[in-house]
Amino acid sequence: MVKKLFVIIVLIGLAVFFYGMLSSFSGNETLNMSAAYYAENGAEEVGAANLVTAIVVTYRGLDTLGEVTILFLTAAIAAFFLKSKDNFSKRKVKESSELLKTASSMLVPLIFTLGIYVFVNGHLTPGGGFQGGAILASGLVLLLLSEPLQKVNSVLFAVVESISGLFYVGIGVAGIFLAGGFLDNSILPLGEFGTLLSAGALPVIYILVGLKVGSELSGLLTKFQETQEEN
């Protein structure tokens, strides 16, 4: 209890600190310098209708590469210590409900399609590679829920992951030679604003990201599935 009391006291301290921060935050009336620049020039320079995507993939492309790397890292780390159990497919589990099975076989293709749609259109509409990849992985979750003993081809995920990662880096490097620098999307023509094939290499990158995120998350999920021993 004493410990909790301490925690409370410290949290009060933290709260006081946060209150100070909160009171210093007065909301925005206008965009600040950076945001204004993006708003003014984003469309022209990058050619993506979705300014967020423009920022994520080009202006702050290195961050994105980094976050992809983090996902890759977690998957890799989990992979090297979560050793698959050979007999995971032999354990006894309760049969999934008919409803779930049917629904999933209906929904999964849809979900996959949606995921692909989301990352392909990342530069135009809300969403993008991460979101798309996550949607792909959620499809897999549904699949696994309905068929917990299902064997999933994790090698495929690994290959997709590696290839997409390599291409991503490759595109980045290509930017140095063909355009203004690492991860410059103008290695491909910017195209017509607002169309699918616009914004240079941006959609390509987002597709790669989507694939990579999807395969990484899927790989991670498979790993969890394979490690499972009991119900």
Next chain:
Amino acid sequence: MSLEDIKKRTVLDPDGREIEIDPLKDYYCAATPDMKMEHHKSSAWVIEKFANWARSESLWILAFGTGCGAIEMRPLMTPKYDAYRFGIQWRATPRQSNVFIISGYMSIKTLKRAIRAYEQMPSPKYVLGLGSCTINGGMYWDSYNTINRLDHYMPVDVYVVGCMPRPESILSGFDKLKQLIKEGKGEGAAKYATDFKWYKKNQKQIIKDWDMPDYNW
């Protein structure tokens, strides 16, 4: 010292090698009394005479009481008898004493110490036997534990009879001893050296646990 202690033994030296220790050989001088030294008299008659005078006038007694006579020696230091005036003094160590007073009966156990002490005195040295016990055993003549004749074990220069002799007798005994020394007859040590084997035989006959070298330097 026990018999155990003079047996040979092996010990480890610092380097871990075994070495044998023979105490009688390693720790005791094996030589017997040197006849030449004990009999040595200065070639010049005058010097020898002078030396004998000095020896007789400076009698240092070994403070060693063996029997009931020991108590009779104490009064010699008192104002009544005052032996000091005759050049008689007591020394605590045989190394610096010339006279050994065997003051009465001597048990076999004490004899061993007495022999050791006697042999450790520098010569010329003199023995003064007090009382009948040193002459023939006295009232303890048939004791299982005391010796009868002292002169079987060490040369005695002067006997003082009595049981016990009074301090006056002892003083008179000293007087006699002085006389003998001045006459050049105080050669007990020489006698001991000459008849060393005989004395040793007698000593060893009565002392069963002989646990020291034959001659104690």
Next chain:
Amino acid sequence: MIFEPIQIPWTILGLFIVFNVGLILTGTVRKIGARVGRRRGIRIYQPYIDLVKNYALRSNFTHGMMFYLAPVFRLSGGVGLIVFMPLIYDSVHFSNFSFAGDAILIMYFMFFGTLGMALGAGEGGVPFSAIGISRGLSQVTAAEIPLILAFLAVFIQTESFSITEIVAAQQGGFLNWTLFTNPLATATAMLAFLGSMMRSPFDIVLAPQEIPIGPPTEFHSSFLGVLSTNRAVFPMAKTILYVNLFFGGATSWPELILKSFLLYMWSVVVGTIYPRFRTEQSIRWFMKYPLILGVITILVLQFG
């Protein structure tokens, strides 16, 4: 002052006088002691007889090199003290070899014989000797504590280490003696003096029955003779040093002998009165009253 060969015979003469005085003094003191005990006591010349007797003994053995050398060290120490000290003030002949050093030399040379003796006794192999040495050294070093203070006081007072100069400063009437010019220092020194004379209450070193007289246990015949010779010389050397430092020195032999005798008697008188101290008791004693006295002496000199 430099060395001239003629000094050698004069020094030997001085030494001879000191030696004889020492022997007679020993006898006299014992005689007095006996008279106090209402005995007749020894003959005054008894020490001579004893000495001759010891040299005349026939048996002789040695425990080894240091045992053999110990008496030599001992006597060299005693003789050296005499030789390095001017005996008679203002006398060319009896200034000995005092050109070689000063009072500091004397202070340290005192240990020369002590060390040799201790070594020889040690080699004798008797544990009693070793015990005696241990006691003796402990006690002597303790006794030196006030002594050094007293000496320092004299040095400070006269601003010199030279015994001749110290004596010179005390000339011109007995009131110039250190005894009167610095009674505290003298008192300190006299207390320390007791400790170095091996007399009661500080004679446990030679406890005759406990550790058959301690260090000299094994020494006999001629070795003992040499040691006895030193027994005559060494105390004399010490008393002469004290006479020089505290009692105005001596301008003639009779004066020297008289002063030495009186000084010698001081330790005898104390010795006949007081019983024996244990070693640690005597050490503590020296570290109490004489030390305090000595410290006061110096304080008075420094701030008085």
Next chain:
Amino acid sequence: MVNLILINPIYIIGIGLGTAFLLGFFKKGKSVAWALMLAALAVMTYISFTWLWSFIFNGQLPEQVYTAGFKPPFSINLLMGKSEAFFTFLISFVGFLGGIYLFDKLKEQGTHAISVYLILIMGLNGIVMTRDIFNLFVFLEIASIATAGLIVLTPDIKAFSAGFKYMIASGLISGFLLIGIIFAYYFGGTLNIDFLIQADLLAVKGGVFAVFLIIIALLLELKPFPANGWGIDAYEASPAGINAVISAASAGAVYYVLSKVLPIADAKWYTVTAVVGMITFLGSNLMGIKQADAKRMLGYSSVGQVGLLLVFLGLSKQLGINFEFIVFGIIISHYLAKAGLFWLAGIVKTGKLKEWGILRRKPVLVFFMGTFIFALLGLPPFPSFFAKWTLVMTLSAAGMNLWVGLILLGSLVEAIYLFRWLGYTVKLDDNKELSLSTPLYKTIPVWVFGLLTYYIGYLSSTMVPGGSSLSMFYIPLAFVGVLFIVDKFLPVLIKNTVSIAAMAYYGWYYMADLTEFRMLFAIIFIGGGIITLIAGYAKNGKRIGFYPFAMMMYAGLAGLLLSENILQFFISWELMTLGSYILILRGKKSMPHALSYMLFSLGGAFLILAGLGLAYASSGANSISLDILKNVNQYSGLIYAFLAVGFMTKTAAIGLHIWLPGAHAEAESDVSPMVSAILLKAGMFGLVVLMLSMGSQSLGGVSLPYLLGWLGAITAILGNIMAVFQEDAKRLLAYSSVGQLGYVVFAMAFMSHLGWLTALAFALNHFVFKALLFLAIGGVVMRTKTKTMYEMGGLIKRMPFSFISVLIGIIALSGLPPLTGFAGKWLSYNAVIEKGWYFQGFLVSIAGLVAFLYCFRIIHVIFLGQPKDKFKNIKEAPLPMLIAQYILIGAIMLFSIMPNMVLKPVGDFLIQYFPDGALQWQGGTAISRLGRWSGVAIMNITMGIFGIIFVWLLFISRKAVKVKPFNIFYSGEAPSRPELTHFGYNFFAPYKKAVGFLVQPLVTRFWYGLADILHSISDLVRRLYNGNGQTYAFYVIIFMVVFSFFTIGG
């Protein structure tokens, strides 16, 4: 210089990442994957190297790397400047070597682990280069997640719990960092660090919160004390190879980040950083004391070192132009040493410090371990030494003495556990059951870093101000180096001869034209060195590790004499300490004593350093010449006190003496004379330099020489009394040294002609007779294999020559005329009366008397009395030792007969410093104002008397029979056993009863008490780390909240 083609630094990231992704294809070919990783790391290293090269040699300008073709602040940019190049090089290089080292672990865990490892290195590189704060966050996350992953490279429960704790804490920290970043963006309108700096967040209301969160989070990433339990646990759990990289690379990287970001804050934050750093430095090192596990201990040390770096960063403004050099020195040392030590920890495998004895199977590795530890602690010739030197000089010049003090204190605490560890390794049992894993891929990195440490040390020595003067050390140290190399191959005979020749040559060539004091000490150091080395011929075999360190010690000693500036002086001092430490450590049971020697020496050295720093600052001349001591304007009392106490740790003044007896007693038989007779004089030389330069100063109204005089006198008496009660022969001599050096200090404190003459006479004499005694006793100990005196006895019969040596030695020591020791006594009385220090003089005289007691004891109990059974056939000491002894005896005799030979020239040059009260010489007779002393006359007269009496005795007892030991009067009994007849134990029992109270081990108790308190505090404080991840997280929050109160205000 050669122009290297510069490669765009973005490739460092590109290649790292690309290869990591590529590795996905090599699920089966683990070795190929490993090789690919190494190749990638090699390229990354090379890229950084090209940049570093160009920056250093070609004057390259820093280059901005833009991404996505846009300029900052709108897109992320990287910067490659000199420090970026340096740090990325360090990171990739240790990554490369660490990769080699981790061969087995990585292969075992497969491709995934390899790519994680590669990404860690890439991420760290990114941290260094990026100029965007959010990007920085991303790279930090990469690095910390990769670290969390690598912690579990050895997948056991400990690793996972550590990893989990790590993630809790680092998750919280990064969360707060993120809040800070977003608010910084809100207030600053940009994420680019350079623009944020310009935006001056602190000027905006509320901006301070953002700054606070960013900086506190970055500080927390650096694992400040006490919010660092998570980091420490990670160090303990993760494989050593990983630790090496984490400690060497990530600490540097995150530190660099902080230095990059700190400009967004104001001066207050620099102070906060420095304070946090200092708390961490002190706290972590304190905690290290109580550790029993190597990796955990190194973890604490790493954290402490980072704390130290934080201090520098916080003080960067005050450090000014020297900032870079200092940071360079400390970082590079930490980098090389910590990686090296962690690698060694992996080789040894066992965690327990007390099992490190097994490392001795590979002496080279022990050598490198020593190298790393010395480098870590800032001993010369390693880079951190020069950094610390510069640091102290700079901080002192800036008047920041408290910081100097705390830094040195922390270093001292660090030294405690590191040297203890080294001691364990060198001395404790080699447990046969444990194995050592030394495949080539594990030893190569250690070799590389070990050798680099020396090379960088050399480089640093050229960069430090005044570094050009250090060339004087090149030849001796090169010689030492050669000895190291050939040490394994040559026998003692050759090495000894070469060493003697080298010393003789060096002495002849470099030191022959020294004058005055320096010449005198040169005679002691070099002459003494040669003589003690002669005794070394007695040893057989190869004696590995002896000669290099002995020569290093002598190099240090010689350096002291040749030094012209304080840098040379201090390096020499440290070299000497280092060499002698190892020499002492070589003794059989010397482990704890060597440790305390080292600690006292280091403590002393730090005081000296602080004193020199103050002097440097106070003289204001911006010069490091030794002459600055003469021109000290302020703090003169303090400087004087620091230096004097520092030097007196070597002369072992009372209170600082407790290291000495053990160290001298447990050392080998020919090392004891080196350390006792020779080494102690180094402290005296220091005092000579100090006192001649600064004269007498006072502190708080008390004259310091006056204090020194008392201290010396008390040391003399107490040292000697303690010597009296020792049962161990060498310990007795060691305490005697304490006392003798007390005389020296006492005499020097007079600051008068006679006083100094006394001191120098004492010093010379002490050198001769103590060397003699230690050699003689050493010879005896060599033969008897025991130092306990009462176990010996009667050895005079078997070792007469040693006996004579000891006899001469003790006569000289106790100052009996006619031998040379009397010179010192006579002079000291003169000086005492002249100066008026009667009571001190009195104490010293008493000390001399007491010396007489132990002198007798040592000769009696060993050589006289009853010989023991087991020494029946014992041999005389080896001839070389006897030769050395008899050379010294010759010297004693010469001094005794002709004291003027030495004292007159000494007096002559003393006149220029102390003109008054000089002695007058008439031939061999010295005449002072007070008295006279003629060595030759005393000798002749004494010898004459002695001779005559001897001949007389010889004549009258010519027929003496030689008898055996038991032919003694034993109260009518015959002795039974020699053991029962030898009086040696507790020899001065009555004395002990009477004055034993004076030698109550108060000082020992004080220091042990201090050590106890230190240990208890350490033990108490480390309870903070209760192993619970939640608690650690709690500390992180508390740390933040508390600091928010302090910095932002309630």
Next chain:
Amino acid sequence: MDFGQIAVSVGFLLILIGVWGILTQKNIIKIVIGFSVFDTGLHMIMVGIGYVKGGTAPILDGAIAPGTAPINIVAGIVDPVPQALVLTAIVIGLGVTALMLAYVVRLYEDRKSLDISSYEDLKW
């Protein structure tokens, strides 16, 4: 109080709740959940920070049609940067959460306990 401020305050509240969970829950899964809450709070703050009064999503269609003069775009949208950042932050949070859960799986496998105080092997 505009939306931004509300979001930020809620975010801070969530952070406090998350920290409370992390510091007091014994169950390690709950601790991970605490982290999720903490992260969510973070993300809310980030998004809230970028809110501009009256702004719309920074996508150039619909409300802000393509071809709108830049000056109007600037006036019409919320700050896109925090949104970009929060995307990254979410993914990182996801990764961290996944990894923590993986650790939990491994820890549980070994000791069959979810109590954090069972994992105090390393200390002091």
